[in-house]
Amino acid sequence: MDLILMLEDGTIFEGSSFGSANEVIGEIVFNTGMTGYQEILTDPSYYGQVVTMTYPLIGNYGINKFDYESSKPHVKGLIVREYCKYPSNFRCDKKISEYLEKYEIPGLYGIDTRKLTKILREKGTMRGIITQKEKFDFQANMDQLLTYEIKNAVESVTAREKTVYGDGKKHIALLDYGVKRNIIRELNKRGYQVTVFPADADLSDICQCHPDGIMLSNGPGDPKECKVQIENIRQFMGVYPIFAICLGHQLMALANNGDTEKLKYGHRGCNHPVKDIEKDRTFITSQNHGYTIVSDSIDLTEMEITHININDNTVEGVKFKHLPIFTVQFHPEACPGPQDTGYLFDQFGQMMDDFKKGAYDAKK
Numbered sequence: 098m099d100l101i102l103m104l105e106d107g108t109i110f111e112g113s114s115f116g117s118a119n120e121v122i123g124e125i126v127f128n129t130g131m132t133g134y135q136e137i138l139t140d141p142s143y144y145g146q147v148v149t150m151t152y153p154l155i156g157n158y159g160i161n162k163f164d165y166e167s168s169k170p171h172v173k174g175l176i177v178r179e180y181c182k183y184p185s186n187f188r189c190d191k192k193i194s195e196y197l198e199k200y201e202i203p204g205l206y207g208i209d210t211r212k213l214t215k216i217l218r219e220k221g222t223m224r225g226i227i228t229q230k231e232k233f234d235f236q237a238n239m240d241q242l243l244t245y246e247i248k249n250a251v252e253s254v255t256a257r258e259k260t261v262y263g264d265g266k267k268h269i270a271l272l273d274y275g276v277k278r279n280i281i282r283e284l285n286k287r288g289y290q291v292t293v294f295p296a297d298a299d300l301s302d303i304c305q306c307h308p309d310g311i312m313l314s315n316g317p318g319d320p321k322e323c324k325v326q327i328e329n330i331r332q333f334m335g336v337y338p339i340f341a342i343c344l345g346h347q348l349m350a351l352a353n354n355g356d357t358e359k360l361k362y363g364h365r366g367c368n369h370p371v372k373d374i375e376k377d378r379t380f381i382t383s384q385n386h387g388y389t390i391v392s393d394s395i396d397l398t399e400m401e402i403t404h405i406n407i408n409d410n411t412v413e414g415v416k417f418k419h420l421p422i423f424t425v426q427f428h429p430e431a432c433p434g435p436q437d438t439g440y441l442f443d444q445f446g447q448m449m450d451d452f453k454k455g456a457y458d459a460k461k
Contacts, residue, residue, distance in 0.1 A: 098113065098114040098118050098229060098230075099111065099112075099113060099114070099229070099230040099231075100112055100113065100114045100118065100203065100205050100227055100228065100229060100230060101227070101228055101229075101230050101233050102125075102176065102205055102208065102213075102225055102226070102227050103225060103226050103228070103233075103235070103238050103239075103242070104125065104216070104223045104224070104225045104242075105223045105224045105225065105239070105242045105243060106216075106220060106223060107235075107239070108216060110205075110208040110209070110212075110213060111208070111230065112176075112205045112206055112207035112208040113205070113206055113207045114203065114204065114205065114206075114229075115180050115193075115194040115197065115204040115205075115206055116175070116193075116194050116196075116197025116198045116202055116203055116204035117197060117198050117200075117201045117202055117203050117204075118203060118229055119201050119202070119203050120203075120226065120227065120228040120229065120232070121147065121173045121174050121202075121203055121226070121227050122173075122224065122225070122226045122241055122242060122245045123145055123146050123147040123172075123173035123174060123224070123225065123245075124145055124146045124147065124222055124223075124224055124225075124247060124387075125146070125147050125149065125176075125213075125217065125222065125223055125224065125225040126143075126146050126147070126148055126149065126217070126222055126362070126363055126365055126387070127148070127149040127150075127151055127210075127213070127214045127217055127362070127365065128148055128149070128150055128151065128365040128366050128385075129151045129152075129365065129366030129367070129368060130150070130152065130366045130367040130368070130383075130433055130434065131152045131367070132152075132158075132367075132433055133367060133432070133433020133434065134150060134155050134156070134175075134193070135160055135161070135164040135165065135193075136164055136165075136166045136277075136432050136433045137150075137172070137385075137433065138170040138171075138172055138175065138196070138197075138202075139165045139166040139167045139168075139169065139170050139171065140166050140167070140171065140275075140277055140315075140385060141166075141167050141171045141254035141275030141276070141277070141315075141316060141317060142171075142275050142277075142315050142316055142317045142343065142344070142385045142386070143171050143172045143317065143385070144171045144247070144250050144253055144254050144275065144317035144318065145173060145247035145250060145317060145318070146172060146173060146247075146317075147172065147173050147174035147175070147176060147225060147227065148172050148174070148175055148176065148365075149176040149177075149210055149213055149214060149217075150175070150176070150177050150178075150210065151210060151211070151214050151366075153177075153178040153179055153210070154177075154178070154179050154180075154181060155175075155177040155178075155179070155180050155181065155193065156177075156180045156181035156182075156184055156192065156193035156194070157181040157184055157185070157186075158184055158185070158186035158188075158189060159184030159185075159186055159188075159189030159190065159191060159192055159193065160189070160190055160191045160192070160193055160195075160196045161186070161188040161189055161190050162188075162190055163188060164432075165278065166277040166278050166279065166432060167254075167276075167277070167278060169200060170196070170197075170200050170202055171254060171275075171317075172202065173202070174202060174203045174204070174205065174227050175197060175202065175203075175204045175205070176204075176205045176206075176208065176210060176213070176227075177204070177205075177206045177210065178206065178207075178208070178209070178210045178211075179206060179207070180193060180194065180204065180206045181193075182194070203227050205227055217362050218361075218362055221361045221362055222359075222361070222362050222363060222387065224242045224243075224245050225242070226238050226241060226242055247317070247318055247319075248318075248322075249318075249322075250275075250316070250317040250318025250319075250322070251274050251275060251296050251316050251317065251318055251322075251323055251326070251344075252296065253317075254274075254275040254316065254317060255273045255274060255275065255295050255296035255297075255316075256273040256276075256293050256294070256295050256296075257295060258295065259292060259293065259294055259295070259298075259302075260292070260293045261290065261291070261292050261293075262281050262285060262290070262291045262292075262293065263281075263284075263285035263289070263290050263291060264290045265285070265287075265288035265289045265290045266288050266289070267288070267289045267290070267309040267310070267446065267449060268289070268290045268291075268292065268306065268307065268308045268309050269284050269289050269290070269291045269292070269308055269309065269310055269311070269312050270292050270294060270298075270303045270306055270308035270310070270311050270312070270337070271284075271291050271292065271293045271294065271311075271312040271314060272294055272296060272298060272311065272312065272313050272314060272326070272329075272345070273293050273294060273295060273296055273314055273316075274296050274313065274314045274315065274316030274323070274326065274344050274345060274348075275314060275315055275316030275317050275344065276293065276314035276315065276316075277314075277315060277428070277430060277432065278432075279430040279431065279432035280312065280314060280315075280342065280430045281293070282430070283429075283430045283439065283442050284312070284442065287442060287443070287446060289446075291312075292306050292308065296316070296323075296325075296326055297325050297326070297329070298329070299329045299332060300329065300332040300333060300336065303333065303337070308337060309337075309338070309449045309453070310337055310338040310339065310340065310421075310445065310448070310449045310452075311333050311337045311338070311339045311340075312339075312340050312341070312342070312345075312445075313330065313339060313340070313341035313342065313344075313345025313346075313348065313349065313424075314342060314343070314344070314345055315342050315343035315344050315345065315385070315386075315428065316343070316344035316345075317344070318344075319359075319388065320344055320347040320348050320351055320357050320388055321351065321357060323344075323348055323351075326348055327348055327351050327352045328352075330348055330349060330352040331352050334352070334420060334422065335420050337421075337452075338421035338422070338445070338448045338449045338452045339421065339422040339423075339424075340422075340423060340424070340441070340442075340445040340448070341422075341423075341424035341425075342424070342425060342427075342428065342429065342430075343385070343386055343425075343426060343427070343428060344386070345424065346390070346414070346415075346424035346425055346426050347386075347388055347389075347390060347426075349415075349422065349424050350390040350394070350395065350415070350424075353396060353399065353400070354394070354396065355390055355391065355394040355395055355396070356390070356391040356394035357388050357389065357390055357391060358388065358389060358391050359387060359388050360386075360387055360388065360389055360411070363385075363386060363387035364384040364385070364386055364406070364411075364426075365384060365385050365386075366383075366384060366434075367381075367383045367431075367433050367434030367435065368381055368434075369381070369382050369383075369384045369406065369408065369427065370382070370406070370407035370408065371404050371405065371406055371407065371413045371414075371427055371438075372404065372405050372407055373403065373404055373414075373438075374402065374403055374404065374405065375403060379407060380435075380437040380438050381434075381435045381437060382413075382427035382428065382429075382434065382435065382437070382438055383427060383428040383431045383432070383433060383434025383435065384426070384427045384428060385428065386426060389411045389412065389426065390411075390412045390415075390426075392410075392411070392412050395412070395415060398418075399417060399418060399419070400415045400416065400417050400418065401415065401416060401418060402414070402415055403415060403416050403423065403425075404425060404426070404427075406426075411426070412426065413425060413426045413427055414426065414427075419457070420457060421448050421449075421451070421452045421457050423441075423444070423445075423448070425438070425441060429441040429442060430442075
């Protein structure tokens, strides 16, 4: 079936359908990863977005039962140059087209994804609509596009009830703003029990499980919309050690009178260079976000910047000088992407040990 992608600036692309042929409106973004499309499809941080893969061939290893980052896909649509009709991999359970069709997600292929990516880089992320060619109506579609907004993103993807994963020597309370499963796996792998809480859990909820530390997860949407979460984070500070990733990193800044802003086209992919200032070393990281902390809004009397994005100098990590809290914008759990920064989970473990020994009381 022939499909059309129309951007809010009026640009039109014509291609073909794989997966569902449903009409969808979403924020059009691009991901520069060569692999990892299954993890991308199931990453809750993509809620409300249509993902364009810049690598030209997608679907060649199919979909398997091991690489899900959540229980279902969260993208609104997928755009590729060419999709593989006949995948070949020993773990393959189904074709990507079958997976998209099952969840009624449209796939569009056969368009010039390089041209689309250049438009998004030059003009910034835009809203777009994927619709069937025979139903295309320029003005009606434009009216729909201009009123579309991503709302209630975190509330739409968070866990509905508390759930415990694994057991071990330390107990982590994880606030689910749209958590990827590999964050939980990385904590379990280090011998930590993880209790996942809904995004609106407050200090009284957390205290009931007597954790050794708190993890603030990744997630979708504009961080400034998360007013309940920001207020709750203020309650957690100083009570437990905190490690925050991606959206959690942004919310921690907002909870401390910092500011965030939307990036022109975001950071999405497995190849983003980030410098760890303390180690004086650059790591290749996995990223998926459209917002960043405004560097000038950080209170340098209370916090210090620990990581910087090499490409655009945006803030990729901070830590508090007198409290057991540190944050990163990128994904140390990877999946997809390099696992170079997995050491941060070990750093979190050391922080919890130091907190128990009273190290941070001494720093006050």
